[in-house]
Amino acid sequence: MKQSEKNQKLFLACKKKTPIKNIKLIVSKGADVNVKSEKQKTPLHFLCQDPNEKTINAIKFLVSKGADVNAKTKNNETPLYFACQKTNKNSFEIIQFLVSKRADVNVNTTNYYNKKSLHLICENLNEFSLEIIQFLVSKGADVNAKTRYQLETPLNLICQNKKQNEKLFELIELFVSKGADVNAKNEKEETPLHFICQNQDLNEKLFEIIQFLVSKGADVNVKTNEKHETPLHLICKNQNEKLFEIIQFLVSKGADVNAKTRYEKETPLHFACQFQHSFEIIQFLVSKGVDVNAKTNYDAETPLHFACKSQNKPAFDIIKFLVSKKADVNAKNIYQEATPLHLACQCQNEKSNEIIQFLITKKAKVNVKTRYEDETPLHFVCQYQTQENSHEIIQFLCSKGADVNAKTKRDQTPLHFVCQYQKKEKLLEILKILFKKKVKINNKTIYNENPLHFACKYQKSIEVIKFLVSKKANINEQTNIKETPLHFACQFQNENSFEIIQFLVSKGANIQLRNENEETTLHLSCQNSNEKSIEVVKFLVSKGADVNAKNKNDETPLHFACQSQDENEIQNQDENEIQNQNQNQNQNQNQNQNFNSFEIIQFLVSKKAKLNAQTINYETPLHFICKSKNQKAFEIIQFLVSKGADVNVKNKMEETPLHLICQKQNENKIEIAKFLVENGADINAKTSTDKETPLHLACQNINEKTFEMIQILVSKGADVNAKTKKLFSTPLHLVCSSKFERLFEIIQFLVENGADVNAKTYYNFNCLHNIFHIRLEETFDITKFLISKGADVNATSTDQETPLHLACQFQNSIEVIKLLVENGAKINARNKAKKIPLHYVCAYEKSFEIAKFLVENGADINAKTKYQETPFLIAFHNQIPKLIRFLLMNDGIDLTVYKSQRKVSNEFIQLLFQIYSINQDLYVFLNSEDNFSDLQIESIDSFKFNVHKFILLLRFDNDYSILSKFVEICKQKSKEDVQFALNFIYSGFFDFEKFKEFFSFKINSKNFYEIKKQEILELKEKEEKMKDFFKEIGINSKWIELKKGRKGILKDFKKLYYEQNENENKENENKKDFTIICYQNQNQNQNQNQNQNQNQNQNQNQNQNQNQNQNQNQNQNQNQNQNQIENQIQNQNQNQNQNQNQNQNQNQIENENENQNRIEKEIKVHKMILIIRSELYKGMFLNVQDSSNKVHDYSGKSFETIQQLIYFLYHDEIEENKINEKIIEEFEDIKDYYQLNQNSIIDLFLDDFKSN
Known part of the structure; x- marks a missing residue:
């Protein structure tokens, strides 16, 4: 077994937490316990990620075998760091063990937030955290360490925690006793005291913690960076039971009661009035000199405004107290110019009536208007006070002179708002109050709507409608769009609609009047169907409504009944109206689609409604129902066809009902399509625009039921090779372009029923081209099937692209690529841009294996595109180090760049030699698993000719394997040859290009040292290592850097990095454009000190000076x-x-x-x-x-x-x-x-x- 395979098994065993006996067996076979993954994780990292009983012994075993407890990932994360990420009952034992083996508790990570182990524990407190934190702190964990960017200390983090409150005080005491800074600020300049004062979950301990922090020096007036909130601001938002004591304590310690926030200029009193339940807090703050008329910055709201907006119980007492302290009852805010009375009328407090009465007795103006809408307090009450006592508030305002006919900017009176917003239970009583004050019944809004329009639109009770009509409301008043109250009653229906419509008609409402769209009341009634809608329709028809009346679009009531409610556009309604309509009609709309529309359609047809009446777009009711989502669509279609509806009638786009069914996602589309075909629907009818057949549309809209639909259409004679007009697409092309996951059976069915696998689209794509535009699990099987059926793997599009081009371009799997190549795909085929498949592959990091396969099978690695791009340049431009290294290792690579007509060569070459300035993140990829042991540099002469290739390899040589080999070769060569080669390295590689990253993006100078110090030290260490290699061969080393950079960053950088030569720093700072950094290492005897x-x-200087004594000793x-x-x-x-x-x-x-x-x-x-x-x-x-x-x-x-x-x-x-x-x-x-x-x-x- 290869070493890499052994190591891979060890990784998998540690990832999956397999039994320790398996891990021991793998290690005994020679697996490296310190092997690193691509992200530089070791097996020990994986074990520590999920601490449990199984992993404890495994961790101890690996450490006993030499596993490095301080091994670092690419982000400098150690096993200890991972163990602290997820603490449980086993974590403490693991952490203790690792630290006992000298794990570093203060390792600086280089991940985004630069957190340490202690930060992780403090972020996620649980019942096990306390003893772990105590242990880490006892072992020297830095209690004042800050995260990157957010600058959180461990103390900040635990003070933000909303769990484990019983242990929070103990933890805070621990940190402070170890020197934690109680005034440490994060990025937003929030301190531990800020976080504690925000904590809504602390109860008894909150006061103790605040007292403790203040006793240890916490600043009670420190302000946050963003809002300038002090701890007193934040505590006034809290709801703690000991809040009064805490506020007293903070003020006694010097907290500023008049401190203002940054933007709104809110004082603690503003927040206390808005959030608090305690009246005594308000009294206390005012007693300490808080300005009761202090105004916020943007809206100029006083504490009284805030109190009037509050829904808390003591709001009334607070308001009385503030007014007693001369708070201005008529103060206006800026945005609305609303007074405290407006806000009290808007807020639904249980004591709203008393508050409003009190403010008016204190000379609050009852008819003052807001800025933009001209709304009075009475308007506000009619809109917002909808509780049981709202009529009492309205009556009181009216008794104090409130104008019942006051108009807003939209000419709405309080009566309009009452008819729109007030609940039915008290509405009649409120109306009587307003009419006693002589409210005008026919006041109209700017849209010409009277109160009766509002009552009918928002479907109030029949009693309200009758009351308004009895007060001589104009029953046939038309709005700007010519809608009467009867139109509204028919359009916005509920359970009261039938009675309301009957009553309005009985009182002379004209059912023949049309709105702006020439829609009758019957049109509107047919689109809304609740349980009583059929009664409304029958009633209107009985009163002479025309069942074949047409609107502006030539749509009849039957069209409306067949049209789904969600497709109707309800015009001329503002957002509030739509919201109210939706609330009132939600249930009815659902019923509309499911139950009642069919009954209305049957009734209209029975009254001789025209079945084939066409709109201005030539659509019949059958078209409408085929487009709808009505669950009764199948039954309705059956009914309409049985009554003579034409199944082949075409609309303006020459779409038949069958076309529409094939596009929609109706639940019964299969049954409907089958029914239409059986009743004579033309299976190959084509649209006018693109000559699409129903089969084309079915193949464009693939879902779970599509296969059955396609089977029905094909079985009934649908042309499987019909082409569209614009793109010449066949149904097979369309299916192959779909993103649906299960295409194989559909493609197989179409091909077996005669679909041409080599049919070409307008762009000369065959089905293979199309399938590679998307990546599916079935792509391999589909490709294999299509090739077996004769699909041309080398077919070229109008851009001369083969299926292999597209497979590579859209990152298909390597198995698919291999399948194409095995079946004769030309691996070096060129498209119009002169690209071969390898060019596309080199643009994606994930395609490395494909690139390797293509090169190994003869792909031309030096092929140039139309713009002289080679695969290497594309890989380099997309910053793919692994692929760059692979291509450079190829003996046949040619890095010569030729000047092209577009003159882009120079740009690419410059990119080539500025790797580190292009992307600082290339360091992430430096540690590669690639083995350079087979690198052959036969002589320095050959090195001269391939030096640019060597330099590029060297740039990615993090472990110095290539450099080490080069040093060995150099030792065997003459000094002249080596010096020549080294000159290339100095000029092409080691000229500190890596430091360009410090000048290529903004650095917060305040945090520069903390963020960059470690990185610079690491780079210095790497520099020294490089110098050591050259010392081995005794070569004169000189390297120089010429840099441009912003003054501020350059200055900080030089201060940090060149501390020892202040004079040279000053000289370099004076140069505006260039800074020269020169290191000289003369080839002198190493024993010279x-x-x-x-x-x-x-001595040299003294010899040149005649006044010096030549016989003196140099030291003397x-x-x-x-x-x-x-x-x-x-x-x-x-x-x-x-x-x-x-x-x-x-x-x-x-x-x-x-x-x-x-x-x-x-x-x-x-x-x-x-x-x-x-x-x-x-x-x-x-x-x-x-x-x-x-x-x-x-x-x-x-x-x-x-x-x-x-x-x-x-x-x-x-x-x-x-x-x-x-x-x-x-x-x-x-x-x-x-x-x-x-x-x-x-x-x-x-x-x-x-x-x-």
Whole structure:
């Protein structure tokens, strides 16, 4: 058994929590206990994910066999972290064991929230949490650790918890005793005290916890970031039984009673008035100086507004108290300009009557209107006060002068609202009150509706209708759309409708009047059918209603009766009207479809309603019933056909009733279709627009009953190869394009009944093309069947795409791909865009196995599309590392990019050499299971020609397996060859491209150090590891980075990463466009220490200075210099001899500084040259070549960088010949590569600069 198979078995055993004996057996066979999955999980991680009795012993066993208790996933999650995710009775033992084996309790995860083990426990408290938390804290878990982004500490998290309240106080005490910050703020600047004050589940312990936190220094006036709410704001929203004591306590500790929220400027008193049950809280806050007339910011509402909106019991006492403290009873809010009286009239408090009476006695204005709707308090009462005593409130308002005829912006009076909203029980009594105050019966809204319209629309009792008519309501008043009260009564029916309609007609209501759509009362009655609807229809017909009357669309009452209620458009109704109608009619609409419509249809036909009457769209009642969802549709259709309805009549689209049945999802569609065919329906009738037959429509609308429908149609002679007009689709094409899961039996049936498997659509698709547009479980079986029936696997569409192209494009399974290839599909067939199937596969990460299969079976890995894209470039563009590595490992890959007409080559190549700046998440994919042991680099010479391929592989070499092999090869080669190869690596790979991620997105500078410190340290560690490899072969190492970046981020980055060289930081900060980071590792003797290097540099400087003593020892000179500097600072008042010595030392320092400046300038030139060298090497790979391989361009970015660098050289007044000399010296070894002489190298970089 292979090692990978053993490891895989161990993974599965740990995932499925198999018995420990099985795990022991697998390990005994050689499985690696530290093997890692794709996400870097070990078997120990999987066991710790679900702690139970079985896993405890397994965990102990694996650890005894060397399992790493601190193994990390890609997100730095350890087994301990997983064990803390799901705590139960077994968790504590596992956690104790792991920690006893030195599991790190403070590991920083790198997942989205960067949580630690302690955070997880505190998030999900249960009965086992306390002892686990105590244990972790005792072992050094950081009690002030913060999560990423939300910045939650463990104390914050437990204070948010709404479970395990009995242990919450104990936990809080524990954390605080261990140094937890009681004022720690999360991202929203909420502290533990904020969370506790919000906790609605705490009862007895709430006061104790608040007292404890405040005693430990919790800030009682700290404000949240988002709303600026203090703990006092939040506690005033709470409903705790000890609330008064808590509020007193907070205020005694300095809580600001007038603190205002950020946007609304609400004080604690606003919230207390809105939420509280305790009157004494309001009294206390006011006694502490709260402004009773403080207004909110946006709506300018006072505490009195809030109290009047409250439905709590003490609201009346609170309102009286606030008014006694001079709260303004006529204060208006901003949005509606509503007063406290408006809000009291709107709120259904059990003491609403008393509150309203009290406000009016305190001179609240009874006829004040709101801003937008012009509604008075009386309007509000008539809309919202629907409880038993609403009539008393209305009577009181009227007695205080409320205007009963006041109109809103829509000209609605209180009488309109009463007829719309008030309950039937008290409605008659309210009407009598209003009429005593001389309300006008025929006041009309802007839509010309009088109160009788409203009463009929919202189906009030017959007594109400009679009362309104007795008060001379206009019974034939027409609205703007010409609807009378009788129209409304017929349209919105309920159990009272028949009596109401009879009464209205008896009082002279005209049944022949038509609305704007020319619909009669009979039309409207036929679309609404409750138990008494048939009586209404019979009554109207008996009164002369025309059963064949037509509306604007030539629809008769029979059309309406056949039309499903849900398909009628009810026009000119606002949302409230529709909602009320739905509430009143919900039950009746269901009954309409199931029971009564059939009876109405039978009655209309008996009264000689025309069966084949056609609308303006040529639709008959039979068309309407075939489109409906009526459960009695089959019986109705049978009845209509038996009475002479034409089964082949066509509508405007030339659809017959059979076409419509094949489209709809009616429960009886099979029986109906069969019935229509048996009664002469044309089985192959075609529509006018697309020449679709009923079979086409059945195949377009596939569901569980479709197969039976298709069987019936085909058995009756339906043409299985009929084509549509626009796309030439056959029924088989349509079925193959369906997303229904069970298509195989339908396809099999159609093919066995003569369907052509190679019929072509307008785009030259055959059925195989269509089936691959979707992915079904049956796709393989369908494909196999179609091929067995002769389907052409190499048929080409108008875009020259084969079925294999589409199978790859839409990510079908590898089994399907193999099936096509085994049956002769051309693996390198090209479409119009010159793409082969492999191009499509390389765009998807999940298609790796398919790509591998295609390449192994001869797919051309160097095939270029119309736009010169190779499979490799597509894989790279879509950032699929596994596929990139696979393609690069192929010996035949050609990475040469040719310039195309669209000039996109340069863009792709630049992407190629900026991997780390394209997507920081590529690090996730670095750890691959791919084995690079078979990588062959026979010589450095071959490496020169394939260096770009090698560099790309190296970029994905997280475990340094490739680099290690390269080092071994280098040890066998000459220093010159190795140096040449390393230059490519410096320029193409190790130029700190990875750090670009720090400049490519926004970083909150406040949290920069916490978020990025660990990442940078890890990158530094990796850098040191890379340097160690080069030291092994004793090669001179130099690498440079040239960067652009935003000032703020760049500054933070340099502070953090380059702490040791502040002078260089300042110099680099002054450069607006570029920052040069240079690391130099000279090839010197490894035994030389830092002091020797320093002494050597000093010795060189001293030899150049004539004033220094050449015989002095270097160390003595250094010590003397240091002493002289100290003497200069500390002994300014010494004698003349000391001053002379001091002056002499100052001269020496000045001379040394002058020499140092000269040396630094030379180093700076050298740095510049190294950067130019790096950019030039990049240029080798960024060359754009034409088909004749002629070099005619460099990377614009590289060339621009070189120009800027040369500008710096000139700016520092370096001699031009010095630059020329250095460039020639540096580039001597590569001039042959460019086929350039020395002068042309100089000209290449300098001439353009000089000319500009």
